[in-house]
Amino acid sequence: MLRNIILVVVITILSGCASVVTVTKQQAYPDMYTDAPTSILVVPAINQTTAADAAELYATTIAQPLAEAGYYVFSIPFVEKFLEREGVVDGEQVSNVPLDKFRDLFDADAVLFVTIRSWDTNYFVTGGNVTVAAKFELRSTSTQKVLWQYDDVVIHNTSGNSGNILADIIATAISTAIVDYVPIAHAVNGRIVSSMPVGKYHARHGQDGIDKGIIQSKTQATGEVK
Amino acid sequence: MKLARIMILSVFLVTGCNSVKTIYHWGDYSNTLYTYTKEPSTASRIEHKAELIELIGEAANKNKRVPPGIHFELAMLEAEDGNQKLMMAHFNNEVTLFPEAKKYVALALKELGAK
Numbered sequence: 001m002l003r004n005i006i007l008v009v010v011i012t013i014l015s016g017c018a019s020v021v022t023v024t025k026q027q028a029y030p031d032m033y034t035d036a037p038t039s040i041l042v043v044p045a046i047n048q049t050t051a052a053d054a055a056e057l058y059a060t061t062i063a064q065p066l067a068e069a070g071y072y073v074f075s076i077p078f079v080e081k082f083l084e085r086e087g088v089v090d091g092e093q094v095s096n097v098p099l100d101k102f103r104d105l106f107d108a109d110a111v112l113f114v115t116i117r118s119w120d121t122n123y124f125v126t127g128g129n130v131t132v133a134a135k136f137e138l139r140s141t142s143t144q145k146v147l148w149q150y151d152d153v154v155i156h157n158t159s160g161n162s163g164n165i166l167a168d169i170i171a172t173a174i175s176t177a178i179v180d181y182v183p184i185a186h187a188v189n190g191r192i193v194s195s196m197p198v199g200k201y202h203a204r205h206g207q208d209g210i211d212k213g214i215i216q217s218k219t220q221a222t223g224e225v226k
Numbered sequence: 227m228k229l230a231r232i233m234i235l236s237v238f239l240v241t242g243c244n245s246v247k248t249i250y251h252w253g254d255y256s257n258t259l260y261t262y263t264k265e266p267s268t269a270s271r272i273e274h275k276a277e278l279i280e281l282i283g284e285a286a287n288k289n290k291r292v293p294p295g296i297h298f299e300l301a302m303l304e305a306e307d308g309n310q311k312l313m314m315a316h317f318n319n320e321v322t323l324f325p326e327a328k329k330y331v332a333l334a335l336k337e338l339g340a341k
Contacts, residue, residue: 039326060260067293068248072326075295107329182260201249
């Protein structure tokens with residue numbers, strides 16, 4: 001009898017685990033492998049949050065994970081300057097620029113758009129975190145197709161965890177109040193970009209299609225035309 | 227039996243030491259760039275420019291590549307400071323390291339020339 005109960009419990013737990021559908025990189029982003037962009041242009045983010053810093057934090061920390069993923073990234077501070085000169089200042093205006101203009105001006109194979117949906121600092125006694133929700137979209141400048149996209153909520157823990165409750169309360173308050181947001185932005189970007197098929201400068205270029213674990217619900221449909 | 231335990235432990239140690247290998251050396255780049263972007267000042271500019279120069283030197287020492295855009299950014303700062311030769315040297319380095327940068331460098335030179 002007990003053995004049957006255990007069996008039922010185990011099956012329930014396992015089927016609960018199986019409810020998150022994961023796919024391989026090749027399955028999630030086939031156009032990324034056929035288009036094979038080598039250079040990525042990062043444009044200003046659309047910031048839907050009340051955190052004024054969010055777009056700047058993104059712009060100053062996104063180059064690293066993209067470059068480590070094997071792509072040439074056009075120096076972001078100057079992309080913004082050149083776009084400003086053209087009267088394009090924010091993420092909303094950028095999305096109105098035809099994609100082939102980025103190819104003409106910069107010779108960019110793909111453009112990375114990001115919408116920062118939320119950036120919340122949460123504080124609760126002995127715990128704290130920064131929760132960031134962002135949607136990333138990489139579009140081809142030649143086909144206009146969406147080559148890669150990822151929509152995620154990342155929770156970065158700023159809690160104290162010494163085991164001493166008073167110390168933890170203080171540590172959490174300090175770390176949540178004076179939190180250094182650059183590492184958090186790094187963590188968010190890094191985690192999201194890890195789903196991207198790697199590019200030319202990465203040792204596994206063209207070989208990572210078999211990599212599993214891409215959560216399908218975060219990727220939505222690819223191959224959409226703007 | 228003891229030998230088997232040592233072997234198993236060794237395997238764990240070796241795989242545990244297998245850290246993620248990065249292509250590039252980044253130094254403190256994100257931090258100095260963030261500070262310079264958020265609070266542009268003579269001081270933050272000096273610090274960011276120094277970081278770019280230091281990063282390039284350190285990359286050579288650590289046998290890592292200089293990341294995309296670093297030479298480009300330094301070239302633009304040198305241009306602002308009136309150091310034409312250094313500007314060209316860094317632009318050329320960017321294109322040598324990354325052929326994808328060619329048009330971007332040409333665009334930058336055009337923008338600088340138009341000033």
